[in-house]
Amino acid sequence: MAVTIKEVAKAAGVAPSTVSRVIADHPRISPATKKKVKKAMKEMGYHPNANARNLANRSTQSLGVVMPSSADKALQNPFFPEVLRGISAVAHELDYSMLLCTGETDDEMLEAVKRMVYSNRTDGIILLYSQVNDPIMHFLLEQNFPFVIVGKPAERVDEITHVDNDNVRAGKEITHHLIELGHERIAFIGGSEDRIVTIDRMRGYELALEEAGLPYLEDYRIHTEFLKSGGRQAVHELFSLPKPPTGIVIADDLMSIGVVNMLEEFGKRVPEEVSIVSFNNVYLSEITRPPLTTVDIHIHGLGSQAAKCLIEKIKNKEEPAKRIIVPFDIKYRSSTKEIKTKQEG
Template identity: 70%
Template sequence: MGITIKDVAKAANVAPSTVSRVIANNSRISENTKKRVRKAMKDLGYHPNVNARNLANKSTQALGIVMKSSTDKALQNPFFSEVLRGISAIAHEEEHSLFISTGETENEIYESVERMVYGNQVDGIILLYSQVNDPVSDFLIEKDFPFVLIGKPYNQVDSITHVDNDNVTAAVDITNHLIEQGHERIAFIGGDTDLVVTLDRMRGYELALEKAGLPIKDEYHIHQEFLKSGGREAVHQLFQLDEPPTGLVIVDDLMSIGVMTMLEELGYQVPQDVSIVSFNNVYLSEISRPPLTTVDVNIHGLGCQAAKCVIEKVNNVDEPAKRIIVPYDIKKRQSTREAKNAPLSE
């Protein structure tokens, strides 16, 4: 005969009803009791009937993950695998599974989100992007469905729960690093301009130039996909200019790797000829040659906080909207040096 709830209750020295509430992750049960019951379940090899439990609770115990681009393309960027690792860590603790939305186009992604919501496939959704005029966000708001953004909402900032860095200030700081080294011709290589993270980091870059009295040149703004190939294409555009930049602010480490590869093919050396600063601090940034100076945005922490927030919203429909700002840190490595025309330090 199999292990029953009564066996678990006896081993944990609690009532059978308490075991049922722990299985349902009832918020009224203390964390100590939950740990004791879960340990008893593990020791006895007890596995609850998930389908029956979810049917009774009207819950799927699943979270939806939505990326802007198709999954195969998105996962080329280590940012997404790391943020998923953070989400998974919390989801595992809270006994939630993950359901990843896929789609090659915006319409396909929208339709997959509709299926998740209308088909009761998930309890809540995490959007791994924040986009200008995003139909997915609008749909989730209209349906009053629990969701959390990683990034800053383009509008309704105070009514949408989101987890973000202070990307404007981070961009000011990382651009100032180049300015302090005497660079005056500094270009910006960003992602899609309909992504809020691109707009925020570009704003910080421009604020730093304005404060330093440096010109903001349209030809020094290049926008490509957050992929290695995007970085290579950006180099083609910038280094055909009569006055190419000596410093580059790049919004993503994977793009930076593409930039460095293309610069080397064109005969430029980093940092001897061109200094590069970047964002995200994925594992590639430390092992690249040279290692990248980059903003560590704590990607894993972004994922953890997003998962916690969406589970809170699922468990409590009255949970107020939150803005969680994850601290950043600048990792200064070997991809920058003083500009060749910089004045000698006093």
């Protein structure tokens, strides 16, 4: 026979209404009382009627998470499982579930998000990307639906809660590291040009070259997918040039692994002949050979902060927009080397 609220209340020494308020996470219930009631619920095997509770609260206790492309492609990149781990940790702690949304095209993604919103399947949405002219972001703004972006919005920055790193500064610092080692021919390999993270990291790269008085060459800028295959394709283009680069800034660790593999096929050794630096500090960056010098953007923290911000917005529709900047640091490893002699050109 199922345990009732009255039985839980009796065991915890509180009124049944207090148990109901604990289940609804009422702010006026003290942490000590919540702990006592939850302990009694756990010991007695009491499970609140989620449907009844959600109807009463007009809440689904669910966070929608929108990937930037199909799950099959996105989940090849270790960034996404790690950011989802950060979101999941906070969601679990605060009794929320996660609903993942993917699609092959922008139109498919928009339709999937519309279904989530119109059918009340989620209380709020986290976008795991930011791009120029994003129809999903525009739709969520029109609907006044709670959402948070992991990244920097392409527009209306002060009106949209977002969690990001200072990618311009990170791009500048990691490029400066190559310049300090004597590199003058430095290329940049990034993702799609409509993704704000690529735009910002490339801007930092440009600023570092500008400050050092080095040329910014169009031929040294390649845009491809954030996948190993993207890195391999970029190496083909760069090392077919009359003067290939001696240093490469790569906007994503997974692409970097493709670059290292392809350089080996070209007979180029890292870091003896080509130095590479990267972003994200995913687990692969430390175990690849050589281990990558990379910007640690604290991916788990991006996810957990995004979840916290979204739940705050869900609970208080008047919550002002926030800009959370997660600090970064650079992990210096073995993929870079000083150039002893001055380069030509």
